[in-house]
Amino acid sequence: ACGRAMEQWFQQMQWRAVLDYHASGRMVMLPWSYTRSAMGGEPERRYRALAKKMADTSGYRWGQIPSMVGYTAAGSTGDYYHIEGNKRGWNTASMSIEVGTSKQPGDQQSISAEITKNVE
Secondary structure, three states, X not given: OHHHHHHHHHHXXXXXXXXXXXXXXXXXXXXXXXXXXXXXHHHHHHHHHHHXXXXXXXXXXXXEHHHHHOOOOOOOHHHHXXXXXXXXXXXXXXXXXXXXXXXXXXXXXXXXXXXXXXXX
């Protein structure tokens, strides 16, 4: 039900950009996730430039999802929003962000530090 609600919201709002936040790893990741093959062409060049800029700003690493996490992930939201948004002519960019160094929230100070890394 939650996934379907997100899909409907995405279609209703016609999102142009999606950042899908997860924990942990301090990574900025670009599609594809379902394959290790690169996207290619202009879309990949734009994603790579954006991911590099975001990673340079936050001090995170960046790359294509399988190369960063070590496996392919069929059915990811990153791929879905890119594919579906572009089918509809919205030119949707969709990236995944792995925040922090632990899947367990830390104390207020460590959480604040991660927020600061990601705000800009």
